[in-house]
Amino acid sequence: MTDTAAETRDDPAVGASAPGGLADTxxxxxxxxxxxxxxxxxxxxxxxxFALCVRLAQVDLRALLEGLPEMAGWIGRSWPxxxxxxDLLALRAAETVAIAVVGTTLAMVAALVACVPAARNLxxxxxxxxxxxxxLNACRGIDSxxxxxxxxxxxxxxxxxxxxxxxxxxxxxxxxxxxxxxxGMPRGPLEAAELTGAGRVxxxxxxxxxxxxxxxxxxxxxxxxxxxxxxxVLGVVGAGGIGQQLKNAIDLLHFPRxxxxxxxxxxxxxxVDQLSARLRARLA
Amino acid sequence: xxxxxxxxxQVEGLGHRxxxxxxxxxxxxxxxxxxxxxxxxxxxxxKTTLFRxxxxxxxxxxxxxRVGGRDLAALRGRELRLARRDVGLIFxxxxxxxxxxxxxxxxxxxLAHLPAWRALLQRPGPDESALARSCLDQVGLGRYxxxxxxxxSGGQQQRVAIARALAQRSRLVLADEPxxxxxxxxxxxxxxxxxxxxxxxxxxxxxxxxxxxLIAGFADRVIGxxxxxxxxxxxxSTFGPGDRTxxxxxxxxxxxxxx
Numbered sequence: 273m274t275d276t277a278a279e280t281r282d283d284p285a286v287g288a289s290a291p292g293g294l295a296d297t298x299x300x301x302x303x304x305x306x307x308x309x310x311x312x313x314x315x316x317x318x319x320x321x322f323a324l325c326v327r328l329a330q331v332d333l334r335a336l337l338e339g340l341p342e343m344a345g346w347i348g349r350s351w352p353x354x355x356x357x358x359d360l361l362a363l364r365a366a367e368t369v370a371i372a373v374v375g376t377t378l379a380m381v382a383a384l385v386a387c388v389p390a391a392r393n394l395x396x397x398x399x400x401x402x403x404x405x406x407x408l409n410a411c412r413g414i415d416s417x418x419x420x421x422x423x424x425x426x427x428x429x430x431x432x433x434x435x436x437x438x439x440x441x442x443x444x445x446x447x448x449x450x451x452x453x454x455x456g457m458p459r460g461p462l463e464a465a466e467l468t469g470a471g472r473v474x475x476x477x478x479x480x481x482x483x484x485x486x487x488x489x490x491x492x493x494x495x496x497x498x499x500x501x502x503x504x505v506l507g508v509v510g511a512g513g514i515g516q517q518l519k520n521a522i523d524l525l526h527f528p529r530x531x532x533x534x535x536x537x538x539x540x541x542x543x544v545d546q547l548s549a550r551l552r553a554r555l556a
Numbered sequence: 557x558x559x560x561x562x563x564x565x566q567v568e569g570l571g572h573r574x575x576x577x578x579x580x581x582x583x584x585x586x587x588x589x590x591x592x593x594x595x596x597x598x599x600x601x602x603k604t605t606l607f608r609x610x611x612x613x614x615x616x617x618x619x620x621x622r623v624g625g626r627d628l629a630a631l632r633g634r635e636l637r638l639a640r641r642d643v644g645l646i647f648x649x650x651x652x653x654x655x656x657x658x659x660x661x662x663x664x665x666x667l668a669h670l671p672a673w674r675a676l677l678q679r680p681g682p683d684e685s686a687l688a689r690s691c692l693d694q695v696g697l698g699r700y701x702x703x704x705x706x707x708x709s710g711g712q713q714q715r716v717a718i719a720r721a722l723a724q725r726s727r728l729v730l731a732d733e734p735x736x737x738x739x740x741x742x743x744x745x746x747x748x749x750x751x752x753x754x755x756x757x758x759x760x761x762x763x764x765x766x767x768x769x770l771i772a773g774f775a776d777r778v779i780g781x782x783x784x785x786x787x788x789x790x791x792x793s794t795f796g797p798g799d800r801t802x803x804x805x806x807x808x809x810x811x812x813x814x815x
Contacts, residue, residue: 465664467643470637470667474667474675477676485655
């Protein structure tokens, strides 16, 4: 209630200030305006910075122009797509889905635990929130691919290394998104439940989870979609799935097979995205 | 009312400052078992602050609050939780769990009493379910037991909240502006339901209202709050134009309403 009241109170102010800002009447309405000299400096820094990045990234248009005909040739040589060994490809594709599903599920269980101390409105102690946030950010900052590289070294080649890679990275992202979802929940019902004298675990499971569930499930489905795409490339570092086949086909310049694999990946990713989008639409 | 050990609620010398402004100044009153008390006053008189100090959602600067003889200010953690079980609360915004059924929300009033395994598995058991169901019946919503809370009207949601407070089986219910968001007909219905269950069960009610018109037929006693001070405390039947002026200040002649 206080939120909506604040919004309605702010609305006229926002409406009044926006046209003023656009008309450039010199009023400091949409925030502090930079003087012209500062504007020029900022523009110069941006341009020089971008030029530097282009240089560092070794952008070379000539190489692209020379390479394009060759790529076009690959497309010609890849037709018709190979139908050999489709059963193996299907198995590897299923493996990719399995890596994403198991990795996301493991991450979800851990994230559900971690989001309680990470969420401002649930944490039992403010001090606990800081290290948990650090842990989540660290896991989020390291990509599944990098984690998978480490786990291939630790547990050996194969999809299990991929599962662990996905799980660790997803734990970070999902824990953060879960915590943000929970922080966005209205305070009232939680307060009402707390004031019946019930303990924290009871309050969370009875008064918070039912209302937070659609948001949490939506986050989990989004992460699953993301992880299907991420799992595709894990095979490149030997962590199982269809990515391994992709790398083999490129290494052998076996273009018809490459085309088949790309079609399978596209079909797989699209199917999961569609399914997930539909489920999420029904959650509202 | 003289403070006595038989009071359900005893507030003494309660004071609270917010920054440099005094929100509550030396507020004292006691509520007897089964008594229905309306706290009236203009916006900003300190009604909400008073309620939040009583439940210790905010800490008072001075004074004490005793519920059933126990000083709430002295309690911490688990003890405070146990003491809060004895106070039912009703909020202006109902504060129901939106996606739970009406019955599920009433069961929240039993949450602290459920055995741990029943609470975790969300299986309240037949006794508690029957109790919750009877509470819903008493506010006239028995046939909405399975309806999701956010599908009910405002008046119905507030009656679910009354049933939730009733399910706590407490001797004291605090209601902070329970009908401020409702249309007049729903407001009257909600207050009637609250008054009825209070009298049927001998529950003391302290209820803040900003519409004085609603106290007739609902409250036994009216406490008037103005600028954080009690300016009127007496039977509802004697609340007259003089009291109204004491609480709200002189009414502008053009919109004066009969008291």
